[in-house]
Amino acid sequence: MISIQGLTKVFGTQVAVDNLSFDVAPGTILGLLGPNGAGKTTTLKMITGMLEPTSGTAQICGIDIVRQPIEAKRQLGFVPDSGAVYEALTGLEFLLMIASLYGIDEGQARMRIRQFLDFFDLDEKTLEGKLLGAYSKGMRRKIVITAALLHNPRVVLLDEPLDGLDANAAVGFKALLETLAREGKTIVYSSHVLDVVERVCNRIAIIAQGKLLVDGPPADLIHQHRATSLENLFTSLTGLSGHEARAEAFAKSLLP
Amino acid sequence: MSTKTPPSPEKVLRTLFWQLLFRGRSAPHMNQHRKRKQISLTGTILIYALFGLMPAMGIFAMPQLAFASLLHSFTFLFASLTLASSAGTMLFMREEAEILLHRPIRPQELLRAKCHVLVKFSLILAFALNFAGFFTGTFAKNGSLLFLPAHALATVLLMVFSAALIVLVYNLCLKWFGRERFDNLLTLLQTVLTIVMIAGSQLMPRFMRMDAMQNIDVSHGWMPFLPPVWFGSIDGLLCGSVTLAEAWLPAALGIGATTILVWLAFVRLGSAYGIGLQALNEGAGVAPDKPRSRLLAKLVAAAPLRWWLRDPIERQSFLLTSAYLWRDRETKLKLYPGLAPMLIMPLIMVLGPGGRRSAGDDGTGPSLIMACFALGYLGIVPLQAMLFLHRTEHWRAAEVFRYAPVPHWTPLFHGSRKAVLWWLAFPVTVIIGAIMSAILGSPAPMFIAAAALVMLPVYSLLPGVVKTWIPLSQPNQDQRDPGMGCLVMGGVVIAGMATSGIAAWAESYGYLWIAVLGAVLLSIVLQKTFVSMMRERVWYPDED
Incomplete structure (x- = not known):
């Protein structure tokens, strides 16, 4: 399993990840969502031991990634974007x-x-x-x-894993992830493709500006926030409301 | 099926980096690489062994200590500097953090594996370079057969010292200066190293004849503080050709400096290596600072560049090439060290025995002839630069030129070659001409440089005459026709020297202006011919 507590990363004066805490139990596929620059990749890099956290801890199967990096890294597999x-x-x-x-x-x-x-x-x-x-x-x-x-590995971290895969391979890979989760693997799936995340993940965490906004099963979150879909929930939480009107205005501005 | 016990991670990494040292990235097939590796390694060893004959033949009048120090000077200059230029790219590979840092390996193991490979490679070079010297050294004054193991041991120590020094310097640069400045420092360092190697190869024979080397006293003056003397003294002490009282200080300095450097580079800073590697990767997408890009855009929008770059595609190609010339790490690391020999060679030719002004020479005699040869040699600067700018890691991005409604490839080519002329070829020719004028105390080289200058646009057109040329569109290592490249370069050197020679000859009769005018006319005619040849060639975007 994965356990992160108060995970923070500061680059110069910019806070990339701000006091992030969550646990991911075996058998879970956690979808990590957020707009560009939200801190998803930085979070994954801290969990994998590629980046040293400014503060906070990350544990892989109970092993601290900073204190025992080799033992922790043996437990995980990472697909970088x-x-x-x-x-x-x-x-x-x-x-x-x-x-x-x-x-x-x-x-x-x-x-x-x-x-x-x-x-x-x-x-x-x-x-x-x-x-x-x-x-x-x-x-x-x-x-x-x-x-x-x-x-x-017991823990699998994926950053946009389907990027470049053909449809057959993507379908097969999604099925593989579900099987791996059933066998007790812990999976974190970071992506911008909301419908894939909604279909594959049994839990979702949305982050923006390095902070955790919501965390829970997709259906529960949609219900709690009275959203119509995951996309609707995501855009309302990350501040991109009224995007249809904006897109229409923009497209019209392009016309001669 | 074999079930071998897995080797240690460090051994796996050593095998990996040894393979990477000899392989390019984009040639499609394995067998091509196997052949290339063998040819490249054997060829390099042979060249170093042949080069090593030079100090080895200078042995017979020398005491063994002086000879050993001389061999270490050569080794330090050539093997260590080759090590330094290979180390930058191997130690700090972009994206390596993404491949390896989440695997169960320690940054120290990664660093040790790379250093092991670098030391192994440099030791092969060092032993090739010292091959003849190992044997002739036994015939030196106070020489003995003990020289063989003693010199081998001291050479190993020297290469460890060099590797530790290089790793330390690179790590400190990354730690102190950050990624952006580190890239520039790396380029500068590799360019300087190339220049030092070429200049060193010219200075070494003179150094061998110096009295201080012939009658070496390692405890006197500045001698004990020269690294080659440290390791020469270790040779001497192990062979018994010097006493401890004579050579203890330089030998102790050699052992002490190596120990401290190894501790600093691999133990003290070893754990920070992973952080440096990650920092290098993080900075990959950093946008250039705004003032510089704005300045470039303003420069292109203003005269005289506005007049010269009238086609909008040409202008954008100029900007693209300029951005790569100034900002892209890979291009800078290839281009500037690659051009360094062309910049230093003309000066060496003028400063060499045939080029120096003798008494009674007013700067228009033999020294001027050497200067005009040297200036003619500069004709390959635009060709060499165009060769480097044709290939990049980002070659796939050039797809945009194939699917965009670009009517022909020539505006892309012209924009790129004009950037090369504007930023490199023209300034370099003027600067070298001015330096030569200063050295010879005559304005004649500046005038000859003017004739060479007007021909540069013609040479820069040649890559496009030979085949379709789109900037940054080919993968590295995909050298399809090196023979043609050599032929064109050779032709340009001959044409360049002929132009400068005619200008020098005309100058000596007071008709330089006619020669320059002739060069201008010839340049215009050839440019028009070449441009029209290129325009007439039908372009199928997917077939270049």
Whole structure:
């Protein structure tokens, strides 16, 4: 599980994450929502130990990420939104390298890679013979997801994981997440695509300007705030009301 | 199926960084890289081994201590500086934080793995460079076979010292100056290192002939404070060619400095390495400060650039190229160190034995001929810059030029080449001409520079004449036709030298203005021809 208490990150004078606290129990898929610059990625980076919090704590399966970073990192898998990989390696070299970092022996790693290969419909020849720099965006995303799940982590953090995936792969991946959650994994899913979050997540946290605005099951939140949909709830909470009228006025201003 | 025990994370990282050191990013196939790696490593080792013959042959009149110090000077200059220029890009890879920092590895392990690879690479270079010296060193005055292990040990120590020094300097720069200034410092550092290496290769033979080297006294004056002497003294002490009383101070300085640097770089600042790596990644999207971008826009909107950049697409291409020339880390790291040899070579040619003014030479004799050769050499500055600006990590962004309703690729090309001429080629030619005039005490090089200057736009058109050229549109390492590139460059050097030579010859008869006028006319005719050749070429946006 994940437990964060009073998590704060300040860059210079800018407070990116402000006293954020929540727990995510095993079996939960938490959708982390917020407008651009709300502090979602910064929060994920602090939970993964990539960024040191200015104050507060983050625990992965009861292990403090700052005090015992190696033990905590072994429990988690992270898909960053950048989709960064070493482009000079082949897909297979990259995945074997990542597996070794988690102490998975080569034979077992190859077996798991083949499973992901089948799941994502990846071509073995491409994986072995082509450098990642020559992969399409969708194929790179599949490799990054594989690299995050290869060691079977107990906690999975995803930052815009579907970006670049084709429809079939996206549907399959969403089903995979639901299965993983049923098996007791803790999943945090950060995205801007509200309908996917609404469909996949059984709990939602909306943050803006680094602060937690609401947290709970999507249906309950929509009901509590008398919203018509998650999109309606999101826009009303994050201050973007009247967007239809604004869009219409803007489109008209573009016309000659 | 093999079930090997997984290696330690540090070993995995060492293998990873060794692979990355030799591979580009975008060539599609593995086999191409295997071949390239072998050719590149073998070629580099051979060049270093051949270069090492120079100090090795200078052995016979030298005491062993002087010879060892000389070899360490060469190693420090070439292997350490190569290490320094490779270290910047390896230590601070953008996006690496996103790949590795959430994995179960410590920043110190990451840093150690990178340093291990860098030291291994530089040791290969150092041993190649010292290969001949290892053997000839045994024949030095007071020489013995002990020189072989002693020099090997001292060389390892020297490379550890160099690696620790480089890591420390880079880490401190990132800690103190922040990401934006760090990128500029990195570029400056690598450019300076390139210049130092080239200048050093010219100065070393003279240094070898100095009395201070021939009759070395390591305890005298400034000698004990030179790093090569520290490690030379360790050689001497291990071989028994010097006494402890003579060489204890430099040897102690060498061991002490290496120990302190290793502690500072890997232990004291090692844990901060991850923070630095993350900071580098965070700053990736920082927008340039407004005043600078506004200044550039104002400059383009004002005369004379407004007159020169009449096409709006050309103007935008000029702005794009200027932004990459000034702001993009990858472009700066490739471009400026790459151009450094072209800037320093003309000065070396003039300052060299054939170029220096002798008594009775009024600046129009042999020294002027050397100056005109040197100025002609500058013709490859725009070509080299265009070569670098064709390729980038962000090459996919050039898709916009393919789907936008751009009628032809030539305005994009002209905007880019004009940025290269405006920011690099013209100022460099004028500055080098002025420096040469000052060195030779004659205005003649400035006049010859004028003739060279008018031909620069012609050379800058050549990449577009050879093939369709769109700025920043090709992936790195996708070198499709290097032979053609070399041929064009060679042609430009010959044409440049011929232009400057004719100008120098005309100047000596008092007809320089005719030569300049001729160059202007030739330049106009060639530019018109080349531009029309490019315009007539049908453009299929997806096929360039």
